[in-house]
Amino acid sequence: MNEQQRKEMSQIRQGNPADVKSDQDNLERLKKKNSDDFVKYFQTTYETPNLNKARKRGKQDVKYHEDFTIPEELQNIGKGKKYLIRTYGCQMNEHDTEVMAGILTDLGFESTSDANDADIILLNTCAIRENAENKVFGELGHLKPLKQNRPDLILGVCGCMSQEESVVNKILEKHQHVDLIFGTHNIHRLPQLIQEAIFGKEMVVEVWSKEGDVIENLPKARNGKTKAWVNIMYGCDKFCTYCIVPMTRGKERSRRPEDIIQEIRHLAAQGYKEVTLLGQNVNAYGKDLQDLEYGLGDLMDEIRKIDIPRVRFTTSHPRDFDDRLIEVLAKGGNLMPYIHLPVQSGSSEVLKRMNRKYTRESYLELVRKIKEAIPHAALTTDIIVGFPNETEEQFEETMTLYEEVGFEGAYTFIYSPREGTPAAKKEDNVPMDVKKKRLYRLNERVNKYSREALKKYQDKIVDVLVEGESKNNPDVLAGYTPESKLVNFEGPKSAIGQIVKVKITNTKSWTLDGEMIEEAVEVK
Ligand code: 5AD
Ligand code: SF4
Numbered sequence: 001m002n003e004q005q006r007k008e009m010s011q012i013r014q015g016n017p018a019d020v021k022s023d024q025d026n027l028e029r030l031k032k033k034n035s036d037d038f039v040k041y042f043q044t045t046y047e048t049p050n051l052n053k054a055r056k057r058g059k060q061d062v063k064y065h066e067d068f069t070i071p072e073e074l075q076n077i078g079k080g081k082k083y084l085i086r087t088y089g090c091q092m093n094e095h096d097t098e099v100m101a102g103i104l105t106d107l108g109f110e111s112t113s114d115a116n117d118a119d120i121i122l123l124n125t126c127a128i129r130e131n132a133e134n135k136v137f138g139e140l141g142h143l144k145p146l147k148q149n150r151p152d153l154i155l156g157v158c159g160c161m162s163q164e165e166s167v168v169n170k171i172l173e174k175h176q177h178v179d180l181i182f183g184t185h186n187i188h189r190l191p192q193l194i195q196e197a198i199f200g201k202e203m204v205v206e207v208w209s210k211e212g213d214v215i216e217n218l219p220k221a222r223n224g225k226t227k228a229w230v231n232i233m234y235g236c237d238k239f240c241t242y243c244i245v246p247m248t249r250g251k252e253r254s255r256r257p258e259d260i261i262q263e264i265r266h267l268a269a270q271g272y273k274e275v276t277l278l279g280q281n282v283n284a285y286g287k288d289l290q291d292l293e294y295g296l297g298d299l300m301d302e303i304r305k306i307d308i309p310r311v312r313f314t315t316s317h318p319r320d321f322d323d324r325l326i327e328v329l330a331k332g333g334n335l336m337p338y339i340h341l342p343v344q345s346g347s348s349e350v351l352k353r354m355n356r357k358y359t360r361e362s363y364l365e366l367v368r369k370i371k372e373a374i375p376h377a378a379l380t381t382d383i384i385v386g387f388p389n390e391t392e393e394q395f396e397e398t399m400t401l402y403e404e405v406g407f408e409g410a411y412t413f414i415y416s417p418r419e420g421t422p423a424a425k426k427e428d429n430v431p432m433d434v435k436k437k438r439l440y441r442l443n444e445r446v447n448k449y450s451r452e453a454l455k456k457y458q459d460k461i462v463d464v465l466v467e468g469e470s471k472n473n474p475d476v477l478a479g480y481t482p483e484s485k486l487v488n489f490e491g492p493k494s495a496i497g498q499i500v501k502v503k504i505t506n507t508k509s510w511t512l513d514g515e516m517i518e519e520a521v522e523v524k
Pocket of ligand 2: 236238240243245246
């Protein structure tokens, strides 16, 4: 590959939606010329996630695009064809899947849950821990015979893993049955990418390392009619030393409040009963909106007035959780008394090495303020055990913090080194069996506290937003209380999608059993 070609490819990698057309032409030309060079290019010059570079990105301007449309010539490209999207990882990915499903629907595709029946299969991947990545590579292996039997099947990999150099290289080398790789900043380009994958002969790779824009008006095929995800911001600038997200999702950028409010009003008008505001670090909402002095508290204060019964938000970062937000949440109403507040560790020393920017003491002070203002709020958290060189004493501090806060639930993880993150470069003197034992001990505590928190509900009457039949028993309905406790109860199918009153008859470790006492007529 000569210098000129390299330069052109570099433009493609760093692409900008405005330059898409010329990038496409370049890509076509280069691929036709020499596909080996194309593959080699990614192997030699694709940049690894680079923390120092990423940290300097704050100054770049975010571009807002309100003009997403599907070109007329592509509008029937999926007619008579079916798609399947497998989603791994967080709510952000689940919502991205809804957007991709929306785009595919607009292209004429229909959905299927049967891989044998699908003309296009997309794996929307997660990079947060190694086991999430291993699952995807396993799935690519399983899908190989299907692709060999049906060469016209389009197999695509998207989501966070596609943003990693090592993953793209591995797919280029070992999984050449993949037709399409695209990144988290390229979702709106799906129509053109699919067109290329269908009509081209080479693997289509489009991953922009740029920090991402905000694209409005993307179609969404939402999963269900009761609860909806609403993105309020994208990306993360916190740079916790263990975390790959700031590299895979780009810099923090907020949607405009008026766009968010309009989307929620629209969902309310369609009959949705609950929205969850989404972002990797929702408490940083608004910081990048230079023309506005506006934060998550202000946004929630407006959303509170919308006629939708339940509003939630995730995920919070303790550092940015401010008094204004606490004050607004305390107003209650449709703002649900449930706060997921990842602490990660109870040791100030470990928190420092994680670059979390708060201490055990300041976290406890925040919890005190929240409990004072919203005494009935349920608090849950995320915890990483076995961070490099975590001592027994430091782990004990996590155990005691858990008790002090009295969390009602937690997602617990063994630290997983992610290539390109600062923590992954550290030597680690904690053996895996020690980490596993710590996780086990922590989980015992998590279970105990969950069980105790649920006991408080015995014989109480709670409001349950009914989501559908229970996973294990179609005769039983399942839904959530305002504090996000799962309730199973017998009731008529007509209750699905409604908020109903349920009396709790039995409490377990993770769920509640109850009986419906009254079907809600009015849900607000
Ligand atoms: N190893 C283990 N857990 C991690 N998390 C994020 N990165 C890692 C990692 N490298 C956990 C954090 C975060 C949750 C979504 O995943 O607890 O809050
Ligand atoms: Fe990752 Fe969350 Fe830290 Fe951002 S705030 S770097 S998403 S753990």
